[in-house]
Amino acid sequence: MADHRQKALEFIQDHKNQSLEKMKELISIPSVSTDPERAGDIKEAAEWLRKELESLGMTRVEIHPTPRHPIVYAENLSAGKDRPTVLIYGHYDVQPEDPIEDWNTDPFTPTEKGENLFARGATDMKGQIIATFSAIDAIHQTGQLPVNVKFLIEGEEEIGGSYLETFIKDNTELLACDFFLNPDTGMQAPDLPTITYALRGIAYFELRVQGPKHDMHSGTFGGAIHNPAQVMTDLLSGLHDKKGRVTLKGFYDRVIPLGEEEREELSKLPIKEEFYLQQGGVKALWGEEGYTPVERTGARPTLEINGLYSGFIEEGQKTVLPAYAMAKVSCRLVADQDPVEVYEQFKAYLEENAPETVTWELTQMSKDFPSLSDRKSKWIEAYVKAAEAAWGKRPIFKREGGSVPVVVHVQQSLGVDSVNIGFGLPSDNMHGPNEKIHLPTFYKGIEALVHFFFNL
Amino acid sequence: MADHRQKALEFIQDHKNQSLEKMKELISIPSVSTDPERAGDIKEAAEWLRKELESLGMTRVEIHPTPRHPIVYAENLSAGKDRPTVLIYGHYDVQPEDPIEDWNTDPFTPTEKGENLFARGATDMKGQIIATFSAIDAIHQTGQLPVNVKFLIEGEEEIGGSYLETFIKDNTELLACDFFLNPDTGMQAPDLPTITYALRGIAYFELRVQGPKHDMHSGTFGGAIHNPAQVMTDLLSGLHDKKGRVTLKGFYDRVIPLGEEEREELSKLPIKEEFYLQQGGVKALWGEEGYTPVERTGARPTLEINGLYSGFIEEGQKTVLPAYAMAKVSCRLVADQDPVEVYEQFKAYLEENAPETVTWELTQMSKDFPSLSDRKSKWIEAYVKAAEAAWGKRPIFKREGGSVPVVVHVQQSLGVDSVNIGFGLPSDNMHGPNEKIHLPTFYKGIEALVHFFFNL
Numbered sequence: 001m002a003d004h005r006q007k008a009l010e011f012i013q014d015h016k017n018q019s020l021e022k023m024k025e026l027i028s029i030p031s032v033s034t035d036p037e038r039a040g041d042i043k044e045a046a047e048w049l050r051k052e053l054e055s056l057g058m059t060r061v062e063i064h065p066t067p068r069h070p071i072v073y074a075e076n077l078s079a080g081k082d083r084p085t086v087l088i089y090g091h092y093d094v095q096p097e098d099p100i101e102d103w104n105t106d107p108f109t110p111t112e113k114g115e116n117l118f119a120r121g122a123t124d125m126k127g128q129i130i131a132t133f134s135a136i137d138a139i140h141q142t143g144q145l146p147v148n149v150k151f152l153i154e155g156e157e158e159i160g161g162s163y164l165e166t167f168i169k170d171n172t173e174l175l176a177c178d179f180f181l182n183p184d185t186g187m188q189a190p191d192l193p194t195i196t197y198a199l200r201g202i203a204y205f206e207l208r209v210q211g212p213k214h215d216m217h218s219g220t221f222g223g224a225i226h227n228p229a230q231v232m233t234d235l236l237s238g239l240h241d242k243k244g245r246v247t248l249k250g251f252y253d254r255v256i257p258l259g260e261e262e263r264e265e266l267s268k269l270p271i272k273e274e275f276y277l278q279q280g281g282v283k284a285l286w287g288e289e290g291y292t293p294v295e296r297t298g299a300r301p302t303l304e305i306n307g308l309y310s311g312f313i314e315e316g317q318k319t320v321l322p323a324y325a326m327a328k329v330s331c332r333l334v335a336d337q338d339p340v341e342v343y344e345q346f347k348a349y350l351e352e353n354a355p356e357t358v359t360w361e362l363t364q365m366s367k368d369f370p371s372l373s374d375r376k377s378k379w380i381e382a383y384v385k386a387a388e389a390a391w392g393k394r395p396i397f398k399r400e401g402g403s404v405p406v407v408v409h410v411q412q413s414l415g416v417d418s419v420n421i422g423f424g425l426p427s428d429n430m431h432g433p434n435e436k437i438h439l440p441t442f443y444k445g446i447e448a449l450v451h452f453f454f455n456l
Numbered sequence: 457m458a459d460h461r462q463k464a465l466e467f468i469q470d471h472k473n474q475s476l477e478k479m480k481e482l483i484s485i486p487s488v489s490t491d492p493e494r495a496g497d498i499k500e501a502a503e504w505l506r507k508e509l510e511s512l513g514m515t516r517v518e519i520h521p522t523p524r525h526p527i528v529y530a531e532n533l534s535a536g537k538d539r540p541t542v543l544i545y546g547h548y549d550v551q552p553e554d555p556i557e558d559w560n561t562d563p564f565t566p567t568e569k570g571e572n573l574f575a576r577g578a579t580d581m582k583g584q585i586i587a588t589f590s591a592i593d594a595i596h597q598t599g600q601l602p603v604n605v606k607f608l609i610e611g612e613e614e615i616g617g618s619y620l621e622t623f624i625k626d627n628t629e630l631l632a633c634d635f636f637l638n639p640d641t642g643m644q645a646p647d648l649p650t651i652t653y654a655l656r657g658i659a660y661f662e663l664r665v666q667g668p669k670h671d672m673h674s675g676t677f678g679g680a681i682h683n684p685a686q687v688m689t690d691l692l693s694g695l696h697d698k699k700g701r702v703t704l705k706g707f708y709d710r711v712i713p714l715g716e717e718e719r720e721e722l723s724k725l726p727i728k729e730e731f732y733l734q735q736g737g738v739k740a741l742w743g744e745e746g747y748t749p750v751e752r753t754g755a756r757p758t759l760e761i762n763g764l765y766s767g768f769i770e771e772g773q774k775t776v777l778p779a780y781a782m783a784k785v786s787c788r789l790v791a792d793q794d795p796v797e798v799y800e801q802f803k804a805y806l807e808e809n810a811p812e813t814v815t816w817e818l819t820q821m822s823k824d825f826p827s828l829s830d831r832k833s834k835w836i837e838a839y840v841k842a843a844e845a846a847w848g849k850r851p852i853f854k855r856e857g858g859s860v861p862v863v864v865h866v867q868q869s870l871g872v873d874s875v876n877i878g879f880g881l882p883s884d885n886m887h888g889p890n891e892k893i894h895l896p897t898f899y900k901g902i903e904a905l906v907h908f909f910f911n912l
Contacts, residue, residue, distance in 0.1 A: 034772030096774060102670060159772065200675060204773045213737030214558060215888040219656060219788055219858030222760040223752035224732045226742035229761035230696065237693035240686065276680045281669030284812045286682030296679035304678040305685035306776050311763040312784060316490030316615060317660045317821045318552055319786060319858075320762050320887055328768060330775060332675055356740045365773045402675030402775075431776055432671040 005454045007142035012134060012446050019446060020117070020439070022052070023130040024110040026092070027119045033069055033093035033156045042155050045092045046070045049129075049153055056133055057140040058151070066163035069093065069155030073174065076140075077148040084456050085148035087177035087414075089184065089406055090129040091157030094121035095431045102433035115439050122437040123424035128183040129153065131423055131442060135449035147456050150177060157184075157406070164406055168413045179379040179417055180410045183445075185400050186424035188270060190441045193387035193395035193448065195380060196420040198298065201333035201370035202403040203342040204306075206363045209235070209325045209354070215311070216321040225321060226357035229310035232325035235353060239303055239329075243289040246303045246331070248345040254336045256372075258299050266294050269398055271426075279426060298399030302332045330366070332401060339367035368405035371418075379419045379456070386451035390444050421448075461910045463598035468590060468902050475590040475902060476573070476895070478508070480566040482548070482582045483575045489525055489549035489612045498611050501548045502526045505585075505609055512589060513596040514607070522619035525549065525611030529630065532596075533604040540912050541604035543633035543870070545640065545862055546585040547613030550577035551887045558889035571895050578893040579880035584639040585609065587879055587898060591905035603912050606633060610862070613640075621865045628869055635835040635873055636866045639901075641856050642880035644727060646897045649843035649851035649904065651836060652876035654754065657789035657826035658859040659798040660762075662819045665691070665781045665810070671767070672777040681777060682813035685766035688781035691809060695759055695785075699745040702759045702787070704801040710792045712828075714755050722750050725854055727882075735882060754855030758788045786822070788857060795823035824861035827874075835875045835912070842907035846900050877904075 012019070031045040032038045046063055049072045053061045058074035072092070077085070097107035097120045105111040107120040117127075132151075139145055152175060154164045168175060185196035211228030212221070241247050258266075276285055276293050287296040296302070306329065311322030331342050343364045354360050374380070375397060387395040400420070407418045423445030429435045468475070487501040488494045502519050505528045509517045514530035528548070533541070553563035553576045561567040563576040573583075588607075595601055608631060610620045624631060641652040667684030668677070697703050714722075732741055732749050743752040752758070762785065767778030787798050799820045810816050830836070831853055843851040856876070863874045879901030885891045 034770075034774070036771075096768070096770070096772075098768070098770075099671065102779075158774075202675070202775070204775070206773075211736070211738065214885065214890070215555065216736065217858060217887040218758075218760040218762055218786060219658070219856070220753060220882065220886070221732065221736065222788060222857065223743050223756060223758035224741050224749035225736040225738060226740075227760050229764045230692070232764070233689040233692040233761070236686070236689040276677065280667070280672065280677065280681040282667065282681060282813055283815075284682075285680050286811070286813045287679050293680035297676060300679060302674075302679035304674040304683050304777055305689070305766065306674055306774060306778070307767040307769040308685045308688070308764055308778075308781060309769040310761065312552070312554070313763045313765040313782065314490075314552065314554075315492075316552075317662075317784060317786070318490070318614075318762060318887070319658070319660070321760055322762070322764075323558075325764060326769065328773060330674060330773070332678060355742070357738055357742045359739075400675070401678065402673060426676065429670070430676070431673040431774070434670070 004143040005450065008138040008450050009447060011138040011142050012450060016443055019130060019134040022133065023127055026126045026130065027110045027121050028108055030108040031093050031155065032096050033159050034096055042069045042093060046072050046155060049092055052133060053151060056137050064167065066167065068163060071155065071164065071167055072151065072153040074151040075149065076145055079145050079148045083147050084178040085150060087150045087152055087175055087180050088132050089180065089182045090132065090151065090153040091125060091155065091184065092129065092153055093155045093158050094124065095158050099433060104434055116436040117439055118434055118436045120435050122435055123428035124430040124435065125184050127437040127442055128422050128424065131445045132183055132449060134446045135453065138450055139453060147453055150175065165409045168409045172413055175414055177414065177416055179419060180407070182404060182407055182418050182420045183422045184404050185420040185422040186426065187422065187441065188396060188398065188426065190425065190438055191391060191393065192270065193391045193393060195383060195395050195397050196400040197373045197375050197397050198335070198399035199371045199404050199407055199420065200401055201337060201339055201368045202330055202366045203333060203339035203364065204330040204366035205346060206365060207327045207329060208361045210323065210359045212321065212323055215323045218319045218321040222321050226355065227321055228358050229322050229325040231355060231358050232310065232327060235350065236305060236327060238353060244287050246301065248342065248349050250345050251301065251342065254338065255301060256335050258295060263295065265397065266299065267292065269294055269396060297401040299334060301334050301337055304330055306330055332403065333370045335370045335372045337370060339369060343367070368403050369408045371407045371411060373418050373420065377417050379417065382455040383419050383421060383452050385455050386448045389451045390448035460599040461906065464594040464906050465903060467594040467598050468906060472899055475586060478589065479583055479586040482586060483566045483577050484564055486564045487549050487611065488552050489615050490552055498525045498549060502528050502611060505548060508589060509607060512593050520623065522623065524619060527611065527620065527623055528607070528609040530607040531605065532601055535601050535604045539603050540634040541606065543606045543608055543631055543636050544588050545636065545638045546588065546607065546609040547581060547611065547640065548585065548609055549611045549614050550580065551614050555889060560890055572892040573895055574890055574892045576891050578891055579884035580886040580891065581640045583893040583898055584878050584880065587901045588639055588905060590902045591909065594906055595909060603909055606631065620862055624865045624869045631870055633870065633872055635875060636863070638860060638863055638874050638876045639878045640860050641876045641878040642882065643878065643897065644725065644852060644854065644882065646881065646894055647847060647849065648726065649847045649849060651839060651851050651853050652856045653829045653831045653853050654791070654855035655827045655860050655863055655876065656857055657793060657795055657824045658786055658822045659789060659795035659820065660786040660822035661802060662821060663783045663785060664817045666779065666815045668777065668779055671779045674775045674777040678777050682811065683777055684814050685778050685781040687811060687814050688766065688783060691806065692761060692783060694809060700743050702757065704798065704805050706801050707757065707798065710794065711757060712791050714751060719751065721853065722755065723748065725750055725852060753857040755790060757790050757793055760786055762786055788859065789826045791826045791828045793826060795825060799823070824859050825864045827863045827867060829874050829876065833873050835873065838911040839875050839877060839908050841911050842904045845907045846904035
């Protein structure tokens with residue numbers, strides 16, 4: 001098996017270009033899951049994966065339709081019952097590319113510049129999918145798989161409220177496994193292999209405040225009819241206090257406080273104020289009083305305005321008193337917060353604070369629980385050794401500010417723990433314009449995965 | 457002359473359909489002055505006016521180019537030096553038609569329904585232009601004009617900061633007149649002829665708050681990078697206090713307080729709370745404590761959010777921490793407020809209240825002074841009698857919440873007073889979707905104008 005490991009490692013060295021080309025093929029399909037007009041691209045991406053999985057030696061490959069976008073399942077259980085079974089996760093959908101004018105290259109034409117490949121979905125997470133495919137391919141092409149492998153690749157991770165949760169609940173036998181490999185988290189730096197042991201949950205809302213029944217003249221009616229944009233700013237402004245804390249009643253009740261030991265561990269992460277200042281290009285940071293930026297973004301819940309609209313926003317001016325205002329607001333949650341409870345808290349806030357001059361509607365879109373994983377599981381130990389082999393460094397442990405709802409669903413339905421890793425970097429502009437993946441880290445990632453599968 | 461008046465009145469009765477058709481022709485040209493793509497339509501509207509003015513017997517008709525949209529000038533001074541000269545104002549541009557989805561009919565296809573004609577620009581103010589044209593036409597076709605007439609029709613009233621101000625300053629001889637007739641205000645109800653003696657000024661701003669240099673992932677960076685949409689809501693929310701007063705320092709310093717006599721006069725206007733509730737379709741009104749809705753909208757300054765944008769506002773969800781937020785904000789001003797002083801006050805507010813986590817930029821678009829007219833001038837007396845002849849009722853006097861900057865420019869440069877009238881109704885949805893004009897009031901208006909020109 002040592003020999004096989006060596007051959008697989010050599011194979012990936014010799015086939016880097018093939019990995020890169022495969023990634024480019026997948027990225028070129030603009031599979032934006034929130035855009036109804038791109039349903040065809042979503043379907044094409046699923047078909048592309050089916051063909052690829054077949055060529056990786058998967059013995060069973062299926063596309064499962066859902067009421068929205070299909071789930072791709074594949075397996076190769078030839079390692080046998082005495083070998084562990086890993087369920088590998090992926091999502092083939094990507095975020096919308098807007099604001100399109102801020103991209104330096106076409107979002108769906110992968111473009112190499114120096115060590116990076118730029119495109120929507122490069123790091124989140126088509127590159128990560130291809131890394132797992134390339135590792136499995138290398139092992140398969142040079143011998144027998146040392147573990148049983150199952151793939152579960154969905155097409156609506158970026159939508160929120162996906163059908164994957166139901167699919168997992170309904171297919172616990174099909175998906176039965178010893179642990180869950182989730183390559184949708186990242187690394188802190190190109191030389192810092194990282195294991196993520198906590199993920200934030202999310203509660204995503206759309207709030208609509210309706211004022212007059214139609215847009216009105218701001219000169220004739222301004223001062224007598226309450227402006228819904230003004231009401232919206234009053235309501236949103238009231239959601240934080242002066243200490244940067246969220247004002248929703250009960251919001252912090254279920255938050256597990258950070259212990260001194262964990263705070264000390266997190267303080268060792270090489271992510272300091274300077275990193276955030278640089279990434280944002282801002283002069284000063286902001287956040288909840290009494291916590292470091294790493295704690296604020298990973299171990300504490302937050303509330304953000306993701307979108308805001310009212311009235312006339314084109315070039316020029318229009319003296320309109322808008323009929324309504326709309327905001328997209330999301331809360332990142334930490335263990336043990338409950339996204340549906342947060343909806344109730346938001347609703348109670350609006351009931352208490354919205355004036356009778358307007359009507360409002362609060363819609364919950366995402367409602368995904370936060371997750372905390374066992375830092376000492378044998379699966380995590382296998383990855384620690386794999387990362388040491390690939391990068392010559394012991395990985396660091398971190399909490400992730402983003403959300404990977406599938407980890408919670410798998411924990412709840414399949415009763416297994418997760419290994420959350422990935423080869424994206426904080427500077428990859430995930431979800432923003434000019435998203436990219438760092439190619440040397442991507443190739444190292446394939447190497448680490450080969451070691452990992454042999455270590456199990 | 458009594459005979460001529462009678463003939464002219466008969467002429468308008470016999471040519472109602474011609475007036476309607478002319479109005480439809482002008483309205484069908486989508487002369488949206490803020491839209492650079494419609495510069496051709498603006499030009500077409502100016503040409504249309506030139507031809508019409510020539511057919512009305514104007515002896516001199518000129519299109520004066522400006523750096524943006526042309527000004528149409530025309531005159532017929534055949535009444536002679538012992539007769540008064542009236543300068544008649546108009547603007548042939550219209551507001552943008554959005555939100556287009558809220559229109560029941562095409563905004564630029566004039567559509568009759570019952571007593572109303574629906575289209576963008578019907579009431580503001582192409583219908584009013586045609587009313588003056590039809591009155592002059594009727595007098596001209598049936599005899600000699602009893603007054604010298606000059607027309608001044610601009611194409612950028614809806615833009616703000618128009619070149620008309622410069623044109624008036626540079627052409628005081630050409631525009632010299634005894635008084636200014638401005639038909640761009642309205643009537644309180646179909647049976648209530650109205651003279652407007654005060655117009656609010658306007659200071660229109662665009663505020664941009666810049667946070668991170670590009671959109672960021674709200675999970676990874678939310679809680680450490682200050683969200684510019686949140687900063688924007690804090691800043692905008694702070695612009696009013698709990699009594700509905702604007703918080704800008706010095707904002708009320710120059711406001712002429714309402715005297716008891718004027719308050720009593722205004723209280724006689726048939727516009728009560730019920731009117732605003734009905735027009736807005738809202739359950740409750742809002743505004744500055746201690747003032748009635750009529751006072752709030754006419755005699756007190758206000759601050760409104762006209763537009764608001766940040767981040768992701770399409771269907772679906774995107775977990776973005778936006779790079780910037782933008783707001784369009786305008787203040788309606790009353791005598792003797794100064795729109796440039798208000799800009800300084802807004803800037804001082806931002807300097808004091810914007811956090812160092814963001815940068816901001818405040819641009820002033822419109823800066824038009826408020827205006828107050830002499831309620832007892834002989835020109836106004838002539839219109840009082842004309843309105844009595846047309847409607848059988850003495851007109852009421854009111855303050856207008858909207859702004860007609862040209863009245864201020866004419867007062868300042870030509871040193872003459874104004875007669876502010878018009879045949880639009882508060883229910884005409886000026887600036888909103890489904891703008892309309894009430895046809896019976898439009899026809900009565902032509903009749904009143906004929907009387908007015910003979911009364912002078």
